[in-house]
Amino acid sequence: MSTAGLARTRVRRADIVAAALELFADKGYLATTMDDIGRAVNVRGPSLYKHVTSKQDLLVEIMESSMATVLRDHAVAVGSTDDVADQLRRAVEAHVRFHARHRLEAFVGTRELRHLSDGNRAAMAARRRDYERGFRVLVERGVAEDRFRVGSVRLTTYSLLDMGVGVSVWFREGEEFSVDEVAYRYGDLAMRLVGAA
Amino acid sequence: MSTAGLARTRVRRADIVAAALELFADKGYLATTMDDIGRAVNVRGPSLYKHVTSKQDLLVEIMESSMATVLRDHAVAVGSTDDVADQLRRAVEAHVRFHARHRLEAFVGTRELRHLSDGNRAAMAARRRDYERGFRVLVERGVAEDRFRVGSVRLTTYSLLDMGVGVSVWFREGEEFSVDEVAYRYGDLAMRLVGAA
DNA sequence: CCTACCGATCGGTAGG
DNA sequence: CCTACCGATCGGTAGG
Known part of the structure; x- marks a missing residue:
């Protein structure tokens, strides 16, 4: 049940940057939250800080x-x-x-x-x-x-x-x-x- | 002391709009706070709601x-x-x-x-x-x-x-x-x- | 026109 | 990689 094998598990920094780019372009930098970016790469916001400093x-x-x-x-x-x-x-x-x-x-x-x-x-x-x-x-x-x-x-x-x-x-x-x-x-x-x- | 006669006391709606315009242009809409706009016309943020609905x-x-x-x-x-x-x-x-x-x-x-x-x-x-x-x-x-x-x-x-x-x-x-x-x-x-x- | 304040949001950290 | 959470900010309302 817990390892239902959803989509990508491994998050690469490049994916995060790509997701951020799309969100920044669409909603704007200030209106984009770390949770938004996390959601786009299937993790919670705080998890992004393992790959990115801010x-x-x-x-x-x-x-x-x-x-x-x-x-x-x-x-x-x-x-x-x-x-x-x-x-x-x-x-x-x-x-x-x-x-x-x-x-x-x-x-x-x-x-x-x-x-x-x-x-x-x-x-x-x-x-x-x-x-x-x-x-x-x-x-x-x-x-x-x-x-x-x-x-x-x-x-x-x-x-x-x-x-x-x-x-x-x-x-x-x-x-x-x-x-x-x-x-x-x-x-x-x-x-x-x-x-x- | 209290009525030291600072600058403008009377705030007109047009002044508020003008101040908002300059701040929106300079900092952006999201980054501009009602307090910022208020400061520009010498009142506190909440006072603006007497002239503006949002x-x-x-x-x-x-x-x-x-x-x-x-x-x-x-x-x-x-x-x-x-x-x-x-x-x-x-x-x-x-x-x-x-x-x-x-x-x-x-x-x-x-x-x-x-x-x-x-x-x-x-x-x-x-x-x-x-x-x-x-x-x-x-x-x-x-x-x-x-x-x-x-x-x-x-x-x-x-x-x-x-x-x-x-x-x-x-x-x-x-x-x-x-x-x-x-x-x-x-x-x-x-x-x-x-x-x- | 002001102070006090609510309710919600958010970036980032702690501590697994 | 997650949950819990801190600290700060902010739009708007209450009630003078």
């Missing part, structure tokens, strides 16, 4: 690992060519691909920034600014090299970034567009925005 | 009044001309103006949607979809009338909307751009996106 830790892990992913993808995209227009196009494609593939991480990343502890938030905010600077630098160089024509580097950069971030809100795998299709189309839109089309 | 009510009031504002501005913009390109341009300008002028309302409006009670959330979500449909219809008509050339009506519409929403995140009165400047520039960007420039 709820905050889960948020930090989610944010840091996804930030590492975008930064790496961005570096690869920009490093793959010397042509500014191609660099910007590929950077936008990578940006969009990330926001489509890792919707929830992206969503939580921007939505829950304020619920990181002070130290963690400062560090994450700095990395986010670095990421944004990467795009601004590309737009600036494109203008300097006479490849782009923009009204304002700053506004154009914000637009490129915000368009891509928006993808994480509506994108669903297996619907009208594939990840690649969305990436390519946003790459085209980016070229129009900078006047390089 | 914390939820404050959120509803903020969201409904700002939604009414955008919808009205949008209608005026679209109704001011018959030319699709001008209509879209003015709709985008109105959209951006709203997100610049009412940054906090816009911010709270998208960020705290999930903390509305079920009925309220459904109603607000429906009005938001109506608003978005207004833009999609304009893009569609522009394409049908051969004024716009877009890869995907849906993605282009999302881009236009998301760019404008992004303004509420970074815009600050009295910095590099005025509200009107930002609106005009985003109007130009919109024309580029739909291939009408």
